[in-house]
Amino acid sequence: MKDSDVIVLDEPRLSVADQFYLPQVLVGLGTTMKHMFKVLSGTDIVIQYPEERREDMPVEQGGMLLRTYRGVHRLNKDEEGRVKCVACFMCSTACPARCIHIEAEESPWQDREKYPAKFDIDELRCIYCGMCEEACPVDAIELTSMYDIVGLTRQEMIFDKEKLLRIFDQTVEDEPM
Numbered sequence: 001m002k003d004s005d006v007i008v009l010d011e012p013r014l015s016v017a018d019q020f021y022l023p024q025v026l027v028g029l030g031t032t033m034k035h036m037f038k039v040l041s042g043t044d045i046v047i048q049y050p051e052e053r054r055e056d057m058p059v060e061q062g063g064m065l066l067r068t069y070r071g072v073h074r075l076n077k078d079e080e081g082r083v084k085c086v087a088c089f090m091c092s093t094a095c096p097a098r099c100i101h102i103e104a105e106e107s108p109w110q111d112r113e114k115y116p117a118k119f120d121i122d123e124l125r126c127i128y129c130g131m132c133e134e135a136c137p138v139d140a141i142e143l144t145s146m147y148d149i150v151g152l153t154r155q156e157m158i159f160d161k162e163k164l165l166r167i168f169d170q171t172v173e174d175e176p177m
């Protein structure tokens with residue numbers, strides 16, 4: 001390496017105000033005040049979560065309920081209450097985050113070859129892109145508008161088949177298939 005290739009950077013000289021972070025503190029206070037005035041004037045909407053919840057997320061247009069929010073997944077059931085999934089692995093193949101784990105087994109039913117003996121989704125790894133529901137040929141997996149999920153451990157946030165089917169039961173009335 002030649003001496004001319006070396007770039008020497010001088011440490012910037014800080015003013016006394018900079019050394020005490022005064023400009024940054026004032027800019028931060030300005031941002032806080034701006035939001036405070038927006039809230040007081042009614043320009044910003046404040047939701048007192050968790051007592052209040054956002055009910056305005058789904059948008060109704062022309063009598064159709066269009067879901068615009070992609071939240072926690074559910075596994076849909078068919079008319080007989082069985083899991084709709086046929087364990088084709090299309091969703092896990094399409095998933096860019098590689099967070100769907102399926103173990104397929106021979107189906108106990110006559111109308112399909114396979115079903116998922118295990119179906120896990122790592123909800124912390126998921127980026128909620130919706131590729132899985134786009135890829136599913138039988139509309140067995142869907143993203144719901146449920147957004148307030150919590151867990152104390154990482155393991156709790158890996159949703160298994162039973163949990164995903166329970167979410168179907170909880171959401172199907174408000175969000176039909």
Ligand code: SF4
Pocket residue numbers: 091094095096097098099100121125126127128129130131132133
């Ligand atoms: S929403 Fe996207 S990242 Fe999440 S499981 Fe589906 S495909 Fe994977």
Ligand code: SF4
Pocket residue numbers: 084085086087088089090091092102135136137138139140141
């Ligand atoms: S959820 Fe749909 S895409 Fe995924 S394995 Fe089941 S049937 Fe296939």
